[in-house]
Amino acid sequence: MIFPHLANLQFPLKKTYVIYSKSTDFLLCLIINMKISNLGKIDTQKKDLIVFDLDGTLIKTKSPMDSDMSKLFSRLLAIRKVAVIGGGKYQVFQDLFLKRLKCPKLLLKKLFIFPTTSTLFYRFSNGWKKVYSIELSAREKADIRRAFKETFAEVGYRHPQKTYGQIIEDRKSQVTFSALGQEVVKVLGNRGVELKKQWLLRNKDLKMQMTRILQKKLPKLEVRAAGVTSIDVTKKGIDKAYGIGKIQQHLKIPVKRMLFVGDAIFEGGNDYAVVRTGVDYIKVSGPEETKKIIKLFLNR
Numbered sequence: 001m002i003f004p005h006l007a008n009l010q011f012p013l014k015k016t017y018v019i020y021s022k023s024t025d026f027l028l029c030l031i032i033n034m035k036i037s038n039l040g041k042i043d044t045q046k047k048d049l050i051v052f053d054l055d056g057t058l059i060k061t062k063s064p065m066d067s068d069m070s071k072l073f074s075r076l077l078a079i080r081k082v083a084v085i086g087g088g089k090y091q092v093f094q095d096l097f098l099k100r101l102k103c104p105k106l107l108l109k110k111l112f113i114f115p116t117t118s119t120l121f122y123r124f125s126n127g128w129k130k131v132y133s134i135e136l137s138a139r140e141k142a143d144i145r146r147a148f149k150e151t152f153a154e155v156g157y158r159h160p161q162k163t164y165g166q167i168i169e170d171r172k173s174q175v176t177f178s179a180l181g182q183e184v185v186k187v188l189g190n191r192g193v194e195l196k197k198q199w200l201l202r203n204k205d206l207k208m209q210m211t212r213i214l215q216k217k218l219p220k221l222e223v224r225a226a227g228v229t230s231i232d233v234t235k236k237g238i239d240k241a242y243g244i245g246k247i248q249q250h251l252k253i254p255v256k257r258m259l260f261v262g263d264a265i266f267e268g269g270n271d272y273a274v275v276r277t278g279v280d281y282i283k284v285s286g287p288e289e290t291k292k293i294i295k296l297f298l299n300r
């Protein structure tokens with residue numbers, strides 16, 4: 001791993017991006033203001049595949065993709081292959097992303113979907129077809145529920161009085177804790193997004209503490225702080241680095257020909273694992289910055 005600590009940098013300037021290139025032996029660190037012209041230093045021509053995180057990167061947390069993003073994404077598909085990896089289940093990808101994506105069916109063949117942290121892979125061929133699925137056993141899922149219960153008790157965590165939908169959801173290949181419930185944004189819209197942010201402000205350290213305790217209780221499984229209010233548990237070794245490996249294997253595209261774009265490329269973030277694959281990556285603060293990255297490809 002080369003200079004992973006650099007991924008922790010936070011950037012006070014809103015329109016500043018850092019791109020780490022580890023496709024060669026040296027670290028290429030370009031600080032790029034999206035307004036300025038040295039964007040030319042990124043060799044977008046050498047990127048055959050753009051891999052996006054979903055939540056917080058292509059969409060506002062648990063919210064439907066907006067029409068601007070849909071248009072840009074469609075135009076990107078006309079010139080590049082695109083993969084999307086997210087912690088959300090396939091239904092979430094359907095509702096918030098695929099149903100909002102207005103693009104010719106022909107282009108959908110260039111889009112590859114990896115829900116639940118790439119434990120599922122769907123591709124388009126006369127409809128969305130499952131390519132693989134890596135599921136947790138009933139025993140593992142029972143162990144996870146017990147570990148959550150014990151962890152809540154140990155740290156003295158109390159669920160909010162009002163929650164929306166399931167707090168601990170079985171996504172078959174992943175069990176996910178969502179502090180306010182799976183449906184909070186679906187039910188409350190932007191207010192739900194605000195409630196989630198407020199929860200995180202109050203419980204950021206506690207969430208990380210719970211993640212660490214859970215990992216100790218579930219040594220054979222993988223526990224990650226994810227999303228805003230979520231903790232994901234999957235089989236061991238399942239993270240976005242695993243996803244990058246799967247993408248390489250199934251699409252036959254080498255890592256050096258990929259670019260990853262995500263909002264959680266920092267220690268403890270659920271995009272951080274991609275760093276160890278050596279893929280070039282860009283950390284964004286949200287969908288608005290992601291749009292600028294897409295425009296960068298479109299304008300060349």
Ligand SMILES: [Mg+2]
Binds near residue numbers: 054055056227
């Ligand atoms: Mg994200």
